[in-house]
Each structure stands twice: as C-alpha cells, then as structure tokens.
Amino acid sequence: MNLASQKNYISFYHLGLYSNKDLLNWFKEEYSKKCNHKLDMGKRCIPFKKFNDIPYDLIADLITKIDVKTWISIYESSKK
Structure with a gap:
C-alpha cells in the first residue's frame, strides 16, 4: 500500500485490491456508500x-x- 503525490492528483496504491476479487468487491461497495464521487480506479x-x-x-x-x-500467501500462489 502506498500514497504518492503526483502533479495533479494523489495516487493510492493497494496491490491487495488487484489480487483479491473479494477484497476488491468489498472496497467498491463500501466506496460507493462513503464517497460522493464515482470510483476512478486505474x-x-x-x-x-x-x-x-x-x-x-x-x-x-x-x-x-x-x-x-495473507498477502504473502496470495503473492506466492500467483507465482505458481
């Protein structure tokens, strides 16, 4: 996980969201409940x-x- 200040925006990186579908679905659902703007996920x-x-x-x-x-097990299983 990381936050980076770019020229025109702040980037939030979390590799777990991209490697775990359940976590991603949870995040999308909660994001729509807590934020007024649409999720812009690159x-x-x-x-x-x-x-x-x-x-x-x-x-x-x-x-x-x-x-x-958990992250280590996800990472190791992706290498197989």
Missing part, C-alpha cells in the same frame, strides 16, 4: 484530485482486511 492506482476526496476511514478499514501472512 490499472495500478486510485487517483484523488484533492486531499479532501480521500476516504481515510475506508482506507483504515481496508488496512485491517488483509494481513502480512
């Missing part, structure tokens, strides 16, 4: 135009959804 990141657009509480929930052991 191939690698979610861009936010302003700091106030970032759903910090949703990101905090997302952090608790996947732990290090």
